[in-house]
Amino acid sequence: MxxxxxxxxxxxxxxxxxxxxxxxxxxxxxxxxxxxxxxxxxxxxxxxxxxxxxxxxxxxxxxxxxxxxxxxxxxxxxxxxxxxxxxxxxxxxxxxxxxxxxxxxxxxxxxxxxxSKIKASHILVKHEKSRRLASWKDENGVEIKKRSVADAHAILNGYLNEIKISQDKKATFAAIASKHSDCSSGPRNQGDLGWFGRGDMQKGFEKGAFALQVGEISEVVNSGSGSHIIMRTG
Known part of the structure; x- marks a missing residue:
């Protein structure tokens, strides 16, 4: 001592x-x-x-x-x-x-x-309460403004079910992120956010991401940006 x-x-x-x-x-x-x-x-x-x-x-x-x-x-x-x-x-x-x-x-x-740092990918679905009501695939937020939080959760749970029954969960997650995520990391990096530490992300997202083990996928989590499912990759 x-x-x-x-x-x-x-x-x-x-x-x-x-x-x-x-x-x-x-x-x-x-x-x-x-x-x-x-x-x-x-x-x-x-x-x-x-x-x-x-x-x-x-x-x-x-x-x-x-x-x-x-x-x-x-x-x-x-x-x-x-x-x-x-x-x-x-x-x-x-x-x-x-x-x-x-x-x-x-x-x-x-x-x-x-x-202190982890690596993760995510799929973001924005809704009427998101802090920024626009995305790369809905530049004027026409659909986002009409989407409730419950609607966003339902969409993500559908994606989650699709991923869970897939034989290659990582590939399916990446494909959905590329096509459907409201975050620009979707089409750019298949949802990959790279490495980040505590304090780098919004609190709800951080809590959900850091609770995961490598390879694990979260249930729906919420942040100021919208609703997400997260896959920890490192």
Missing amino acids: SSGYTKSILVAGVGQKPKKGDSVTVHCTGMGKNRDLNQKFWSTKDPGQEPFTFTIGEGKVIPAWDEGVLTMQKGEKAVITAQPHYAYGARGFPAWGIMPNSVLKFEIELLSFGP
Whole structure:
């Protein structure tokens, strides 16, 4: 264990541990406001907050997190106590009431982890609530403006059924994307979006894509652009 932090496990996790470069998502409550380790300065469970996602092992968070969370398993809850040089050091974090050279305590739950970037293809069907009511095959949005969200879902579920019964799902997905997707990636790249990381895509799309394993195809997911089915390819 590093001399910069200690870890005490509250609830054991299961399975493998994250590796450097993975995207990890945690719940966390930080204690140590005004040098009082019983006083909270921040929590992902506070109103308006949500689980925190970061790329581990790349210096994007304090060292106690970068090193400590690498030792955790999925579902594990632990208390990590960070010495000042493994937390915010001499500068502190005044906005949160963290004084210079403060020892801090974090109760962390490792919710999930996986690659920080994935590769995926998609089929997009726009509808009347899409943020841009036009596409490469409907430049004035004549059909899109008449299409409800339910209509878009029905169209995509039809494509999904066709893909599921196909002997070559990847080829069928690509063919449908090329002809029918409202995204220009359809005719240009058979729906292939290439590699992307968290924060690169709209939230609904990102959540659906990162939940998939390589080769898996999603059910219908929604984003500001419209409705999609997604196939993870890398």
